[in-house]
Amino acid sequence: MTKKIPLCKPSINQKEFKKIKEVLKSSWLTHGPFNEEFEESFARYIGVKYALTINSCASALFASLKAQNITGEVIIPSFTFVATANAVITAGAVPVFADIDYLTGNTSIKHIKPLINSRTEAIIPVHFAGQSCQMDGITNLANKYKLALIEDSAEAIGATFRNKKTGSFGTGCFSFFPTKNMTTGEGGMITSNDAALIHKIKVLISHGIDKTQNKKFIWQRDAIMPGWNLRMSGILAGIGIEQLKKINKLNELRVKHSEYLTKRLDASLLETPTTGSNSSHVYQMYTIKVKQEIRDELVASLNREGVGASVHFSPPVHKQKLFKKFQKNKLPNTERLSSSIITLPMYPDLTKKDLDIIADKTNKLIKKIYGKI
Template sequence: MEKRDVPLCRPSIKQAEIDAVVETLKSGWLAHGEYNNKFEEAFAEMLGVPYAISMNSCTSALEVALKVAGITGEVILPSFTFVATANVVVTTGGVPVFCEVDGDTRNVTAETIAEKITPQTEAVIVVHYGGQPCRMDDVLKLCEDHGLLLIEDSAETIGATWNGKLAGSFGLGCFSFYPTKNITTAEGGLLTCYDEEINRKARALISHGIASTTLAREKVKRPWLRAAEMAGHNFRMPNPLAALGYHQLLRLDEMNAKRVALAQRYDRLLADQVPAVKAPVVVQGATHVFQMYTITVDETLRDGIVIYLRERGVGASVHFDPPVHLQPFYLDYYAGQVSLPVTEKLAKELITLPIYPDMSEVDQDWVVACLKEALREVEPI
């Protein structure tokens, strides 16, 4: 059987990023440093918010968002997400309440959130799935009407907009720079906010509860003085990774444009050659930056198709199966009482195809050809 190596994703790293990382390594300042400041300032300016706090992961950003806001009650979120979104609610003392998603966009809506609001609800975490923002006008109004904290898990949607406003700029924005994302710092994340006190608390929380940074203290007369004002963590992003992130951010529009072009080409190829699959839907009002390109197929064929593609060297995957509410910890947590039919159906039908900025048309043609073969060869389960 012929094979061609086409990974699910591959970071786009150019010489400018390499030079910047090497520069920081040679500088000797490897902890949180000047590049963190540059990265944060540039990200905040891009998003149109006053504050951005770089850290070691989006999971940490989500945890910090909940902690600085003092959330310990019910938090509504989708089950159709990576488990970290729910885990942070549990680890910070809250109660995750799973809501349904829209089958076409894989996103929560104001309607699916509203169904789960109770007197104990304190916050909502929306997850902008795969590169497309939720319908945020309705979600924002719902949260304001009910006095709920709005947190945006924008891990998969850096640079996309809803009605011209960037995802992550409606509430507390949480971003991921994992290598599969629209930009990368290898491992890393970032929190954005509008409130100065949230910014101050978040910066202390990620640095052992100490409000000042090592870099800032080096510029004062007695840099050894450091005192914790709260019990904090070490969630900081190192300077070399911030250097990588800063130079990646400069290329965000370019890389997202390549993702969009590849997605549009997938749309054309699939419509022409593999009409049995359903391509992703982009709703009016949204821009999509295609951190993932996901299709749906007959659930009796899905697993066989993914296995067939991987045997041919195509790094296809599934995001997400099982959904969070069907994972062992959460099955026990809710005694198997959560039922989300749309989410469960998506988890059985969805396939994530390879997409990344430097993907060649030859590789993309190979993915589509193998998908076409799989639909012909795979037997229903």
């Protein structure tokens, strides 16, 4: 039986196991000193003043909206994972879907600006597959119209625009799911330079209890607002501490592997990834584009041949049952990309042999399918 190359695989070694043991021995299994260490290190890495651990990027997006009392319209791309849109409606706001640039999969100022009106309260750009949106124009828009800027940086840990990391332009929301550039299993992080915002989010995700308030007795817990329990455990924070130490190396390997695949894939048969100007790409995913009529068959054929290909994202959010009612404008680039994109395996531990297999089988199968048409 052919060994299957998975779509993704986390890079875990003995350092993470050792840290988990350290956390367990410490008895700090919930939020505590390991979370604080992880938060401080992550804030330094992103280049912001504050970072706050949370149980997922979806929760980070939700909490960021709730803490800023966003209940009006929020502009987001439809070309994203459904968690982005779910966060908007569960926070009590209304999603407005923006189109994207076909080459990068990222939304941009030309797609966002026409959607801004008196009901708009926030913009959530999604940094797709490992590269930043063109953030200068988006940031200027948010400032001009006094809109909250919340970055969905789930797929772009370490990506930069003009040498500034994603998650440092507005309120950053990160994911540490196993498919991402670093992992804690489940988990996320919020980044910001706004101390008051971070404090409010911390209260919201801790049952609405403000532990900084004066109290007569140490055991007193006084809820000051409705809240949830969305905290990250100390065990996962410990894993994050070790993962963050090697994030630069992990991203370097992703870039190296992606550059090799781009050279080995036949450009006459497909389109390889495009990096926008002034952006760095950290390849959380390696995506290609093919003709729509062969896409589904190619993904199925690659999987039969042992290459764990997938599609991100199809259907786009505005085509999903829950969100169809929110679509008000045409999204031609979103629908075109959603019908032509394929995600090939990408993770740091891929070998040259793995990469050759991915490239050779992709080239071969495209030719074979075209021969049948």
